[in-house]
Amino acid sequence: MARRKYVVGNWKMNGLKAALDEARAIFAGAAEHAAVDVALCPPFTLIGAMADAAPGAAVGGQDCHAAAAGAYTGSVAAPMLADAGARLVIVGHSERREGFGESDADVKAKAEAALAAGLSVILCVGEPRDVRESGGAIAYVLAQVAGSLPAAFDPARLAIAYEPIWAIGTGLVPTVVDVAAMHGAIRARLGELSGPAAAEAMRLLYGGSVNGDNAAELLDAGDVDGALVGGASLTAAKFLPIVAAAAQLG
Ligand SMILES: O=C(CO)COP(=O)(O)O
Numbered sequence: 001m002a003r004r005k006y007v008v009g010n011w012k013m014n015g016l017k018a019a020l021d022e023a024r025a026i027f028a029g030a031a032e033h034a035a036v037d038v039a040l041c042p043p044f045t046l047i048g049a050m051a052d053a054a055p056g057a058a059v060g061g062q063d064c065h066a067a068a069a070g071a072y073t074g075s076v077a078a079p080m081l082a083d084a085g086a087r088l089v090i091v092g093h094s095e096r097r098e099g100f101g102e103s104d105a106d107v108k109a110k111a112e113a114a115l116a117a118g119l120s121v122i123l124c125v126g127e128p129r130d131v132r133e134s135g136g137a138i139a140y141v142l143a144q145v146a147g148s149l150p151a152a153f154d155p156a157r158l159a160i161a162y163e164p165i166w167a168i169g170t171g172l173v174p175t176v177v178d179v180a181a182m183h184g185a186i187r188a189r190l191g192e193l194s195g196p197a198a199a200e201a202m203r204l205l206y207g208g209s210v211n212g213d214n215a216a217e218l219l220d221a222g223d224v225d226g227a228l229v230g231g232a233s234l235t236a237a238k239f240l241p242i243v244a245a246a247a248q249l250g
Contacts, residue, residue: 009233051085104147167208
């Protein structure tokens with residue numbers, strides 16, 4: 001079964017209520033491309049309003065706590081995201097792993113909590129620049145995959161996003177050959193960990209400086225099923241060409 005293309009915007013810590021017009025425009029434009037699944041992950045504060053502003057649209061969080069509730073000041077639990085109207089959540093983004101000291105075990109626990117709350121998950125992995133330069137990128141990322149993967153999951157609800165840290169927000173992207181090699185290696189490892197049927201069904205996204213100019217090439221790389229987009233997801237003018245590129249590839 002062919003995997004549907006999946007293009008997800010991660011707004012990071014950007015967006016006030018005024019940005020809901022942009023989200024409406026993004027979802028309206030995305031609706032023209034029925035073959036592509038599109039989601040936006042705004043800050044927590046906008047999830048409810050965005051879900052209300054775009055009924056039926058896939059809105060998600062950027063992180064969740066591993067516990068379902070409790071004394072964790074400042075944190076947001078997965079059932080709260082679902083209650084606010086989210087359908088998905090990103091876990092393990094490098095800005096969480098690096099900036100907040102999240103380990104593979106933390107990411108795994110968050111992914112499991114999200115799945116238990118009925119959310120879909122985008123689980124991020126990716127190597128720092130020195131690891132890429134020393135030739136160890138694939139081994140590094142495969143260890144992250146093995147350490148972060150939930151114990152049990154529905155492959156339709158778990159996507160892996162490969163985001164090389166050195167490509168995030170820098171304008172640098174790996175070669176298409178390197179992207180295909182990484183994604184192929186991830187899918188092979190998923191086959192060993194979860195069985196070939198799950199590995200075949202799971203969507204693997206590339207993230208890191210994706211834009212309207214490079215999306216077609218990156219999305220066409222082997223084993224790439226979509227994109228996780230940061231800066232270029234903040235406006236319809238920048239994001240919709242990426243969705244259109246995915247639609248072209250079907
Ligand atoms: O981190 C990213 C998405 O999660 C990528 O960000 P940029 O698209 O801004 O490089």
